[in-house]
Amino acid sequence: MNMRTPELARHEIDTHREAAALWSERLREAGADPDLRARFEEWCGDDPAKREAFRQAEAAWRLARSVADEPEMLELRNKVLSRAASERKPVFSAARLSVLAASVLVCVGFGFVLANWAMPGESVEPSMVIAEQAASDFETQIGERLTTPLADGSTMTLGTSSRARVAFSDQERLVELVSGQAYFDVAHEDGREFVVLAAGRRVTAVGTAFEVRVDSAQLSVTLVEGNVVVDAPVSVDQGAAGEFARSERAELSPGEQLVQVADAPPSVATVDARRLTSWLDGLLIFEDEPLSAAVAEMNRYARRPIVIADEQLSALRLSGAFSAGQSSGFVEALAEYFPEVRIDETDHAIILRSAI
Structure with a gap:
């Protein structure tokens, strides 16, 4: 070359x-x-x-x-x-x-990969902050990523627009994920469980790396390594972002994800945990996702949202890797790859319309 x-x-x-x-x-x-x-x-x-x-x-x-x-x-x-x-x-x-190349899509034939960063005023670049555990409440704003060393040697990384409450005692290491998503790298400790409360469920881990995410009425738990047990709540108000029905406990193996939507029974499936946790590196990877889902995920990192104005565009399928928070690069890639998409921009939104 x-x-x-x-x-x-x-x-x-x-x-x-x-x-x-x-x-x-x-x-x-x-x-x-x-x-x-x-x-x-x-x-x-x-x-x-x-x-x-x-x-x-x-x-x-x-x-x-x-x-x-x-x-x-x-x-x-x-x-x-x-x-x-x-x-x-x-x-x-x-x-x-x-x-x-759809932002960070691998183009081996060209021999290099390019990533999109935000243009001024477009989106919020995901930022990494290292915080000492000086308080029990932790929160991130749009586009922020916060890594917190916990008192037991574990670490917690909050994703964009997330809030968590840490309450360690002699009997239990307890974290409540109030909203958003968090990745936990748990230090093993005999006799004191590491427990995450989220959306009315109790996730218990031992020497484990896993992600918990709460989106309105949906809870997901993704296991990267080790093992976790997901239990029904002791009471519905223990997890702050919704109420979920009781069900049997679920034990996850690495590469498995539990998903529960509202009061439906939870489902467990094998997933690509590496892809689902790529936000830790500031990237979002989509594999044959509908445009509506990809836009919803990109919008979690942007102050100026992307809006799909024509419903027929929502079903377009998208694969690629994109920099989290880079709405301008994302929509430029869409317009280049999908000729049926037209981009209109205002001060408050990026609007996707049908060009046909």
Whole structure:
């Protein structure tokens, strides 16, 4: 592949995100090249925005490579490349490739991955904050991600717009997820259970990594490693975001997810836990999802929501990996990949309409 250096391609680069993606690729190709590394350090300088852009480009590459050979990604990559070839358009700039590649979609044929960052005023870039356990209540705003070391050596990471209450005692390590989502990496401790109360259910873990999410009338528990037991509530007011019917307890194995909607019986299914917890790296991965579901997830990270104005667009199927909080890049990719989608923007919303 004829890869130009970032210096020569500078006229095509109008944001740190594209420069960082090019540097990431160039450094990977060159290996241990001290001269190139020195030029990279000169580019970064003391600019924290550039270093953060490079860190995210590297994280996006690692995650995207991990899903590169999955059938959905291979199929979508081929469709994107075929469409680009059929349009007979000029050589793509880094910015255009980031659109065609659906933000962080793996494009092995091009040899690099590009991630979309927010343009000013568009969305909220997910931010990582490390907090000491100085209080029992923890909360994040739109786009924030908060990692909290707990007193027992466990860690809790809150996702966007989430709230949790920690109450440890000599008998029990208790966390109530009041709203949103949280990922727990639990330190093993004999004789003192680690319990999460959410949506009227009790999730008990031992030396475990798992996610709990509460969305209005839906609860989901996703196990990454170890084991958890999900019990019916002792009383319906123990979990704050809804009331759920009693049912038999469920024991989850790694890679399983329990989902309960309102008062329906819970269901357990095998899932890709890595994909479902990709928000920890600031990414959202969709695999053959309806556009309505993808938009709903993107909107959790955006102050200016995406609105589907024409209902027939909701059923469009979407696969790809996107930077959480980057609504502008997401809708640009939609418009490029789906010619039937037209984008209208106002100060308060990004509106998707049918172009047909």
